[in-house]
Amino acid sequence: MKKILLILVAVFTLSNVNAQTSIFNNLLQKHVTKDGVVDYKSLQKNEAKLDEFLSYLANTVPDNSWSANKQKAFWINAYNAYTIKLILNNYPLKSITNIKVKGKTAWKTPFAKVAGKTYTLDEIEHEVLFKNFFDPRIHVGVNCASGSCPQLANFAFTENNIDTELTRLMKLFVNDASRNKISEKKIQISSIFDWFKVHFTKNGTVIDFLNQYSETKISPKAKISYLNYDWTLNGK
Structure with a gap:
């Protein structure tokens, strides 16, 4: 009976992760072009859906049974979702560098609630992602909402796509004459x-x-x- 319950919990958890990731994926598909240009004005109209995904992030602790790729995808999605939220909170604006909260930059402001804790964007990138899943390709996964950044992917990362997509995005970035x-x-x-x-x-x-x-x-x-x-x- 105990084994059955554990299996049911695992299945429910996986189903919830997939469902919530789909919400973020659908938002990106609808409001971000294949070249990474974001329609923030239209995204504002669907902000409730973004908030639903952020609520999931705030209350979900990556399980130890999750693969490294699954955890990496979770945290990169978290970084990008909260970056978008920060832009929407301050929209319209010309640059993310214009955002200051109590004298702190966008990357140094603790506001991103993930797994029951509050992080800065820098902490998610460096204290979580690079510390636990070192991979230079993370730089083309996380997005700083700016023209010279590697383009924002118009899809959510998953356990199954992250390795292939990070490689594709790095190739795209390196060979993009507007960026290199x-x-x-x-x-x-x-x-x-x-x-x-x-x-x-x-x-x-x-x-x-x-x-x-x-x-x-x-x-x-x-x-x-x-x-x-x-x-x-x-x-x-």
């Missing part, structure tokens, strides 16, 4: 590769990392410079 300008002997790349260099050089140089995804083979001796970052809101 790459040739064999000279590269002008996103400041993300400078700010978080430690994440991209764990197993080699930044060029070694880029060559895993770049359509153009970069010389190990290529000249590197970093592009100015566009913090304009990623909205219509």
